[in-house]
Amino acid sequence: MRKKTVSLVLGSGGARGLAHIGVIRWLEEHNFEIVSVSGCSIGTVIGGVYAAGKLDEFEAWMRTITKLDIVSLMDFNWGKGGLIKGEKVMNRLGDILGDLRIEDLSIPYTAVAADISNEKEVWLQKGSLLQAIRASISLPLYLMPIEFNGKTLIDGGVLNPVPIAPTFGDHSDITLAVNLAGEISHSIDDFEVNQVNISAEEPKEEDMPFHRKVSDYFGSLTAKTSRIDLGMYDIANQAFDAMQSTIARQKLASYPPDITVEIARDACGTFEFERTAEMIDLGYERAEHALKHLL
Template sequence: LDLSLQKGGLIKGDKIIGTLRNLVGETLIENLPIPFTAVAADIQAEKEVWLNNGPLFDAIRASISLPLFFTPFNHNGVLLVDGGVLNPVPIAPTFNDRTDLKIAVNLGGAVADVKQVESKAEPANERPFLHQKVAGFIDSLRDGSVAALGLDWGMYDVANQSFDAMQSTIARQKLAVYPPDIIIEIPRNACGTLEFDRADEMIELGRATALQHISN
């Protein structure tokens, strides 16, 4: 992670994208073997932006720009943030392609009991210094509590729950307008917004859930 000194977010994201470039190599979206569209949001014009041509990692960087955490991405003079702000389940771009089956993954599914596997995260004292600082900042936002509700929620928890509620409502509306053939619902409490260390666990949950839906 590369800490940002700008006001737009905590993390610049350059190191993440740089790592991906080193692994995959630079490529253009139009040269990919299957159609791909990344969805970002133009926060000034208040509209979705579909990125389906040009540098792949520019599109990815724009679409992962989670407000507050990642700085917005300047794409040809337009400030873009995570497309999930306006459309958490971007099905509409698939209607431009010839498909046999449309499968949508909704990460804002109903809250459920989710069995968690043991985290493979490194011990706190072995994590990079910057990682510890960011984690400490997030933890500091959890210290306060919402006593009136009897919940041990800090500022971060209240903001996160509010954002989840908004996203879940938008997702249901989008799914109603653009119904896919199969909807894979992932409980929105399966993973926290910043629990990147649980990637392997979430990939396995997604794989198992997808196989269950497809087999049915």
């Protein structure tokens, strides 16, 4: 039986993007062929390692990641532009991907970044794969932007968290978008209870926001960034998630794909990469829910 061909659109959303792996695994197991990948932010990472034939190696690494590993990969930058330089993360990705060029990948690939000065999307479809990934993951406040061909590039999710447009010229059977900014899964009552608990007592260590944990970890090493400052980053991150959710809904309404796999935007925190196995399972389950009618 002929495989159904898929143009795959992988959205932005930090660690929730590990669900992309689960979606890809479901497609592979059910006789679908991915013929192109378009993504931004974490979507460029997962899409890039898939197109490079390195998804198995990347997944194996991510399944071993701990909270301490995440902190150790953060080369903190106390200057301007972003909290993290990003060199350690990119070096580790370089160990997996090598010095590949986008033109040499097995399928067409588009990494979407944002030109902050001209307020335009930038589609990276040739050149260094690592450089394209680095541009697209430059989350404002967190990861330093990069200069590329005279442009200052940041996370593509700022302008287009679900980049469907690069697939318009494809001749595939299905355009499948994975939106990591889906409706939140908890109820208003749950939120109110959590607010009461937070105000009533000091949260347990496992319930602390990621930035609080980072603050505590580095507390004895530096006084340059206080817990209050990192709380500011946490609030900015929540605001960014809300903004991306709104833009994603608008993009999906304007350029509807054939099928959308929705991942709740509160499924996990932006930097909770230690929850890899859980997110992969979630992506697989959501793909099953969205696509099983095609079997």
